[in-house]
Amino acid sequence: GSEENSDHRWGGVCGFPPDGQADDGHEVTVVDNFFTGRKRNVEHWIGHENFELINHDVVEPLYIEVDQIYHLASPASPPNYMYNPIKTLKTNTIGTLNMLGLAKRVGARLLLASTSEVYGDPEVHPQNEEYWGHVNPIGPRACYDEGKRVAETMCYAYMKQEGVEVRVARIFNTFGSRMHMNDGRVVSNFILQALQGEPLTGNPEEHTILEFARLIKSLAQDDPQRRRPDIRKANMMLGWEPVEGLNKTIQYFSRELEHQA
Amino acid sequence: GSEENSDHRWGGVCGFPPDGQADDGHEVTVVDNFFTGRKRNVEHWIGHENFELINHDVVEPLYIEVDQIYHLASPASPPNYMYNPIKTLKTNTIGTLNMLGLAKRVGARLLLASTSEVYGDPEVHPQNEEYWGHVNPIGPRACYDEGKRVAETMCYAYMKQEGVEVRVARIFNTFGSRMHMNDGRVVSNFILQALQGEPLTGNPEEHTILEFARLIKSLAQDDPQRRRPDIRKANMMLGWEPVEGLNKTIQYFSRELEHQA
Numbered sequence: 001g002s003e004e005n006s007d008h009r010w011g012g013v014c015g016f017p018p019d020g021q022a023d024d025g026h027e028v029t030v031v032d033n034f035f036t037g038r039k040r041n042v043e044h045w046i047g048h049e050n051f052e053l054i055n056h057d058v059v060e061p062l063y064i065e066v067d068q069i070y071h072l073a074s075p076a077s078p079p080n081y082m083y084n085p086i087k088t089l090k091t092n093t094i095g096t097l098n099m100l101g102l103a104k105r106v107g108a109r110l111l112l113a114s115t116s117e118v119y120g121d122p123e124v125h126p127q128n129e130e131y132w133g134h135v136n137p138i139g140p141r142a143c144y145d146e147g148k149r150v151a152e153t154m155c156y157a158y159m160k161q162e163g164v165e166v167r168v169a170r171i172f173n174t175f176g177s178r179m180h181m182n183d184g185r186v187v188s189n190f191i192l193q194a195l196q197g198e199p200l201t202g203n204p205e206e207h208t209i210l211e212f213a214r215l216i217k218s219l220a221q222d223d224p225q226r227r228r229p230d231i232r233k234a235n236m237m238l239g240w241e242p243v244e245g246l247n248k249t250i251q252y253f254s255r256e257l258e259h260q261a
Numbered sequence: 262g263s264e265e266n267s268d269h270r271w272g273g274v275c276g277f278p279p280d281g282q283a284d285d286g287h288e289v290t291v292v293d294n295f296f297t298g299r300k301r302n303v304e305h306w307i308g309h310e311n312f313e314l315i316n317h318d319v320v321e322p323l324y325i326e327v328d329q330i331y332h333l334a335s336p337a338s339p340p341n342y343m344y345n346p347i348k349t350l351k352t353n354t355i356g357t358l359n360m361l362g363l364a365k366r367v368g369a370r371l372l373l374a375s376t377s378e379v380y381g382d383p384e385v386h387p388q389n390e391e392y393w394g395h396v397n398p399i400g401p402r403a404c405y406d407e408g409k410r411v412a413e414t415m416c417y418a419y420m421k422q423e424g425v426e427v428r429v430a431r432i433f434n435t436f437g438s439r440m441h442m443n444d445g446r447v448v449s450n451f452i453l454q455a456l457q458g459e460p461l462t463g464n465p466e467e468h469t470i471l472e473f474a475r476l477i478k479s480l481a482q483d484d485p486q487r488r489r490p491d492i493r494k495a496n497m498m499l500g501w502e503p504v505e506g507l508n509k510t511i512q513y514f515s516r517e518l519e520h521q522a
């Protein structure tokens with residue numbers, strides 16, 4: 001909805017910043033503590049008159065003036081969110097409360113980047129918005145899964161009780177330019193290995209997919225067996241269809257690898 | 262385990278304070294903001310040399326010196342926790358983080374009073390500790406259910422990451438002396454109505470059980486259909502058996518009603 005009004009101020013708490021928005025005349029503020037984010041991802045915006053970068057941890061209160069908040073701040077891949085589970089929990093609970101308190105004070109709309117992991121190890125395929133999920137509250141992934149679940153609860157509580165406009169997106173595995181090449185998830189691993197002429201193991205260590213599948217089963221307690229979104233609603237209401245983004249990602253990775261060589 | 266050491270200091274954040282402990286030579290500190298708790302429940306301890314009462318909200322940090330923490334602070338009955346869902350969420354998230362931070366700093370053991378509501382509307386009967394639950398993360402009860410689920414996650418995260426000794430008890434519907442007569446749940450409603458010679462409706466409004474059951478079904482979106490604990494483990498490991506506590510509760514209620522008359 002921001003396209004209608006060219007002097008909107010965006011408060012993006014971002015991993016993948018909303019590229020292009022600062023050029024459209026929006027004032028964009030990116031808030032990040034650079035736990036997993038890299039300044040390089042936004043360096044082409046630094047110095048732009050409509051762009052501001054705040055080095056800040058969302059676990060601490062934040063007082064800025066904005067119209068829209070994109071609350072994306074959270075470690076996102078399993079190795080990152082399991083690195084410091086307590087910090088993951090604080091970011092998704094206190095951090096979300098702070099962003100909702102900010103939204104309430106300034107009357108901003110807030111988008112929460114939630115995750116398919118709220119479905120846990122789903123017993124229904126594919127998953128749609130009505131499915132309640134199947135999550136182990138005290139398992140190794142719970143810091144992220146339960147953190148995001150309660151972040152959703154918080155959003156709807158501020159909506160019902162305080163009239164804050166909220167949107168919640170349950171994002172499944174995403175890929176594209178500027179994604180982490182080493183986030184340890186399957187898409188980046190496969191592309192990287194293919195580009196480097198290594199066997200596709202889905203894992204930095206050397207296993208065949210079959211071995212790896214066996215390894216996952218034995219090691220990764222509670223690792224979801226499979227997850228697949230029900231995308232019919234997005235298609236019906238937004239006309240959205242999955243597009244071939246893999247090629248873009250592969251091109252980005254190969255540029256990055258050249259750059260490193 | 263406190264019985265072995267007579268100069269233990271207890272930090273009880275309490276609804277039903279651990280009666281008798283102050284008499285056993287333990288120093289007992291009760292922390293409560295009196296949201297649903299009543300000073301009357303502890304007034305017989307006020308003035309006792311081993312007893313201290315702190316009027317404090319666990320959403321704010323708390324710096325005291327204790328050996329054991331009973332983290333019971335939370336609105337507990339549906340009308341109470343739905344009265345202010347945001348406060349329920351803050352108490353169970355920020356409040357739990359504060360109690361765990363306290364436990365970590367002073368090296369105290371922490372017991373979390375969790376709930377059978379972490380099982381939501383269970384699809385397995387009876388429920389044991391291995392069941393992951395069936396909770397709607399954005400339903401009307403989510404402020405409590407998801408708040409308690411993530412509170413459990415936090416406890417185990419502080420245990421694994423910081424070595425805090427934690428215990429989590431998933432309490433099913435409890436009754437006894439000094440319980441709220443008007444908490445709106447089925448046990449207190451039935452006793453109260455029976456004592457007052459009213460029809461047993463399970464509800465302050467006048468409905469038969471059948472009507473009420475229909476009403477629940479139509480009104481209470483997501484109201485769990487039934488919940489029943491699997492108590493074999495408690496019996497096997499602790500020799501615990503449910504005892505006839507209903508009579509005590511009925512006696513307490515009838516004394517209270519006489520007192521009010």
Ligand SMILES: NC(=O)c1ccc[n+]([C@@H]2O[C@H](COP(=O)([O-])OP(=O)(O)OC[C@H]3O[C@@H](n4cnc5c(N)ncnc54)[C@H](O)[C@@H]3O)[C@@H](O)[C@H]2O)c1
Pocket residue numbers: 014015016031032033034035036037038056057058059071072073074075076091095113114115116170171172173174175
């Ligand atoms: N990429 C996916 O496949 C995927 C899937 C589901 C959900 N998500 C969610 O989308 C959001 C963005 O993920 P991403 O893939 O772009 O990951 P990312 O790591 O690139 O972005 C997350 C950003 O949050 C920052 N951050 C972390 N903790 C913070 C804190 N306490 N204070 C301030 N900033 C903090 C990080 O530094 C990073 O820049 C996350 O909330 C993630 O959970 C991503």
Ligand SMILES: NC(=O)c1ccc[n+]([C@@H]2O[C@H](COP(=O)([O-])OP(=O)(O)OC[C@H]3O[C@@H](n4cnc5c(N)ncnc54)[C@H](O)[C@@H]3O)[C@@H](O)[C@H]2O)c1
Pocket residue numbers: 274275276277292293294295296297298299317318319320332333334335336337338352356374375376377431432433434435436
């Ligand atoms: N009674 C049950 O059937 C039952 C079942 C499952 C779980 N529990 C849990 O057991 C605990 C005790 O419940 P109870 O039935 O004795 O209820 P209760 O209402 O008597 O006790 C809860 C106490 O917490 C206090 N409190 C609430 N928010 C607080 C805050 N922010 N800071 C400080 N104090 C706060 C209240 O004033 C009250 O004294 C709760 O955590 C509840 O969720 C109770």
Ligand SMILES: O=c1ccn([C@@H]2O[C@H](COP(=O)(O)OP(=O)(O)O)[C@@H](O)[C@H]2O)c(=O)[nH]1
Pocket residue numbers: 060061062063064097098099100101102103104105106347
């Ligand atoms: O502009 C703001 C307003 C609030 N908050 C934080 O958001 C939290 C939740 O806000 P809310 O209004 O619910 O809290 P309250 O002030 O009522 O405790 C508060 O604790 C603040 O720390 C913030 O970071 N920026």
Ligand SMILES: O=c1ccn([C@@H]2O[C@H](COP(=O)(O)OP(=O)(O)O)[C@@H](O)[C@H]2O)c(=O)[nH]1
Pocket residue numbers: 077078173184185186187201202203209212213216223224225226227
């Ligand atoms: O080599 C692999 C690696 C992962 N997966 C599966 O792919 C999905 C996505 O896993 P990923 O490691 O990308 O991260 P997640 O989304 O589970 O956090 C999971 O269901 C994995 O079991 C797979 O089939 N082969």
Ligand SMILES: O=c1ccn([C@@H]2O[C@H](COP(=O)(O)OP(=O)(O)O)[C@@H](O)[C@H]2O)c(=O)[nH]1
Pocket residue numbers: 086321322323324325358359360361362363364365366367
């Ligand atoms: O004696 C204490 C120690 C900590 N805390 C609170 O507990 C929270 C979590 O503690 P932790 O040590 O994890 O937090 P940190 O200080 O590392 O941010 C902190 O934010 C404090 O507000 C408290 O209330 N009492």
Ligand SMILES: O=c1ccn([C@@H]2O[C@H](COP(=O)(O)OP(=O)(O)O)[C@@H](O)[C@H]2O)c(=O)[nH]1
Pocket residue numbers: 338339434445446447448462463464470473474477484485486487488
């Ligand atoms: O008149 C009644 C009221 C409640 N219940 C059931 O008893 C259980 C406990 O309900 P209560 O209202 O005590 O509170 P809850 O534990 O659900 O928060 C629930 O499964 C209700 O559906 C019932 O069978 N008859």
